[in-house]
Amino acid sequence: MSDSLPILDVSPLSSPDLAARRAVAAALGAACRGPGFFLAVGHGVTTTAALFDAARAFFALPDEEKQALSIRRSPHNRGYVALAEEQLDPARPADRKEAFNIGLELPPDDPEVLAGAPFRGVNLWPEIPGFREAVLAHFDACHRLGVLLHRGFALDLGLEEGFFDDKLDRPMATLRLLRYPGDPGADPALPGAGEHTDYGNVTLLATDGVAGLEVKRRDGGWMAVPHVPGAFVCNIGDCLMRWSNGVYVSTPHRVRVPERERFSAAFFLDPDPDAVVAALPGTGVPRWPPTTAAAYLRERLDATYAHRRAGGA
Numbered sequence: 001m002s003d004s005l006p007i008l009d010v011s012p013l014s015s016p017d018l019a020a021r022r023a024v025a026a027a028l029g030a031a032c033r034g035p036g037f038f039l040a041v042g043h044g045v046t047t048t049a050a051l052f053d054a055a056r057a058f059f060a061l062p063d064e065e066k067q068a069l070s071i072r073r074s075p076h077n078r079g080y081v082a083l084a085e086e087q088l089d090p091a092r093p094a095d096r097k098e099a100f101n102i103g104l105e106l107p108p109d110d111p112e113v114l115a116g117a118p119f120r121g122v123n124l125w126p127e128i129p130g131f132r133e134a135v136l137a138h139f140d141a142c143h144r145l146g147v148l149l150h151r152g153f154a155l156d157l158g159l160e161e162g163f164f165d166d167k168l169d170r171p172m173a174t175l176r177l178l179r180y181p182g183d184p185g186a187d188p189a190l191p192g193a194g195e196h197t198d199y200g201n202v203t204l205l206a207t208d209g210v211a212g213l214e215v216k217r218r219d220g221g222w223m224a225v226p227h228v229p230g231a232f233v234c235n236i237g238d239c240l241m242r243w244s245n246g247v248y249v250s251t252p253h254r255v256r257v258p259e260r261e262r263f264s265a266a267f268f269l270d271p272d273p274d275a276v277v278a279a280l281p282g283t284g285v286p287r288w289p290p291t292t293a294a295a296y297l298r299e300r301l302d303a304t305y306a307h308r309r310a311g312g313a
Contacts, residue, residue: 005215006031007228011042013148022155029156032236032244036251037215039231040204043145047138048206048230048265054134055177055263058100058126069124071101076121077174077301078103083181089194089254096192096257100177104170105136118273118294119172139175142204142267146173149202149234157244158282164271172200172270172297180212182260192255192262198237199300200270205233210262216252225253239270239296245283270297 008027012020031038058066063082071079078101084094102123106113112120125132150164180192192212207213213225213233225233241250255262271277273294279286 005035005037005039005223005225005233007039007041007231009042010040010145010149010152011044013152021152021161025152025155028149028152029248032153032156032240032248034249035215036249037225037233037235037253039228040145040149040234041228041231043232045138045141045145045232047134047141050130050134051138051177051206051265052208052263054128054131055100055179055265057128058131058177059098059179059263061126061128065126066098066100069100069126074121074124076103076119077101077297078121079124087194088196089191092189092191092194095194096183096186096190097178097180097255099179102135102139102175104173105139118298120273135175135177138265139173139267142175143168143171143173143269145232146171146202146204146267146269153240153244153248157247157280159280167271167275167293168201168269170272172273172293174266174268174270176266176268178264178266180255180258180262180264182210182262183257184259186257188256190257192257195252195254197250197252198235198268199239199297200237200268201240201243202269203233203235203237204267204269205235206265207233208263210258210260212255212258212262213264214254214256216254222254237268237270238300239277239293242288242291242296243277243280245279246287247280247283 012024015021066080069080071081081099083098087094108122147168151161154161154163209227214222215225217223236248236250238250241248271293275293277293278290
């Protein structure tokens with residue numbers, strides 16, 4: 001891995017010209033086989049500024065109001081995560097960040113919600129004017145972009161261009177608002193977010209320009225991710241690595257405690273719960289047994305949250 005990440009204009013993925021789509025797909029494939037990260041521009045998403053305004057309003061709420069929306073109240077990975085409630089790297093101290101998760105917006109009478117299906121719950125919403133609308137607008141825009149990126153992945157992997165479409169139409173996607181308190185004198189041994197790989201297919205990260213995110217190079221060293229205004233920092237997750245039979249690579253990354261307060265928003269695109277994750281055609285002898293997207297996500301979340309291990313949800 002070099003000391004820079006590729007900056008890819010993904011707008012040709014919407015072109016009627018198949019050659020243009022294939023050219024972007026090849027560049028995506030090279031990034032996914034190599035560093036596992038790329039910076040996406042030309043994506044057309046315009047919801048980020050309103051989203052960060054909403055995030056600042058939420059994290060400024062009193063603790064008791066945030067705790068009323070605690071993720072401990074939801075078995076579906078939705079709600080507020082307090083400072084030091086997560087420990088992404090079990091060998092390091094707890095993460096110095098707080099977060100708020102939403103998933104696919106479903107009504108209380110949705111058949112899957114009523115049936116208690118995995119990761120099919122209702123979102124928990126704060127009483128902040130305009131918050132829900134801003135967050136859902138960004139969720140929907142990132143969902144569309146994530147599906148478009150998968151059309152590029154499919155072309156690169158030699159699949160029919162729409163292979164992933166019906167596996168991402170009701171995804172277990174999570175939009176996570178994140179706040180890292182600033183501390184210019186912080187011990188470098190204290191992680192903002194510990195070293196980890198992401199769980200799903202692809203992550204689309206928007207940042208506010210404050211440094212902190214670092215990617216592990218193949219030689220074991222660490223590279224700071226630059227801020228490119230308007231770009232999404234995108235990376236492959238473990239589920240897509242498994243699905244591609246290791247052709248695509250998920251890359252460890254971390255966030256160091258920033259010198260000043262830092263906000264980011266990560267959209268994690270996991271497939272539909274019943275999507276079968278098995279080695280794709282043409283990728284060789286399967287390295288992992290088949291599983292479902294829901295079973296895989298449950299396994300990964302249970303390893304991250306102590307309350308899930310204790311409560312079994």
